[in-house]
Amino acid sequence: VVIDLAVDRDAFDALVAGANTAMVIVTASDGRARAGCLVGFHAQSSIEPARYAVWISKANRTYRVAERSTHLVIHFLDERNRPLAELFGSETGDEIDKFALADWEPGPDGVPKLADCVTRVVVRRVALVDHGGDHVCIESEPVEASTRPDYRPLRYAAVKELDPGHPVD
Ligand SMILES: Cc1cc2nc3c(=O)[nH]c(=O)nc-3n(C[C@H](O)[C@H](O)[C@H](O)COP(=O)(O)O)c2cc1C
Numbered sequence: 001v002v003i004d005l006a007v008d009r010d011a012f013d014a015l016v017a018g019a020n021t022a023m024v025i026v027t028a029s030d031g032r033a034r035a036g037c038l039v040g041f042h043a044q045s046s047i048e049p050a051r052y053a054v055w056i057s058k059a060n061r062t063y064r065v066a067e068r069s070t071h072l073v074i075h076f077l078d079e080r081n082r083p084l085a086e087l088f089g090s091e092t093g094d095e096i097d098k099f100a101l102a103d104w105e106p107g108p109d110g111v112p113k114l115a116d117c118v119t120r121v122v123v124r125r126v127a128l129v130d131h132g133g134d135h136v137c138i139e140s141e142p143v144e145a146s147t148r149p150d151y152r153p154l155r156y157a158a159v160k161e162l163d164p165g166h167p168v169d
Helices: 009-018 061-066 079-090
Strands: 024-029 034-039 042-046 051-057 071-076 104-106 112-114 120-129 135-146
Touching (some): 024 051, 024 112, 034 061, 051 071, 112 120
Antiparallel strands (some): 104 112
16 A cells, blocks of 8 residues: 555554554763663664664753763663653653662763663764754664563553653654
8 A cells, every 4th residue: 555645644653653663761871961761763773783773852851961972771671661661751851860760770981771671782872863853863883782581572552652751842
């Protein structure tokens, strides 16, 4: 079925929502401030060398910290991490300290690793690309990864009703 996007943007939105992406939380630290948010826009972007890309909204506090960060942690949320998804997706660090409400430990350059989510990749930034949209792409190389054998991804369908803490204008 071919649908003319100029007429029906809803078809694009439904297609993307139907892919039901696994959700992640991206955390950042510039050595002083910490930040993190729920992210649905993310993907592996190269095999050799290994690269991973995330797209962060310019409206988010996480963007303002991440653009000064050397490292990020990409936490692949498990179904059991729904409370973390609510905290990092529905609240903004401009108003509350999310890291006072979650257990974490510092990784490289102070970037927070969330204790309740061991399915995660620590990455070092290689590029930040602003194509003029409302999100910027941060592409990075993995430096550390850990997983659990019984990882069950928390997917978009389970969190789509959350109100983002920082809506895109
Ligand atoms: C289902 C869902 C998906 C989201 N995907 C993204 C995303 O891909 N990139 C992003 O920057 N923010 C995304 N957000 C929004 C942020 O997680 C949210 O606005 C957060 O409160 C921002 O926090 P901050 O201001 O502390 O950075 C998403 C939110 C929800 C509910």
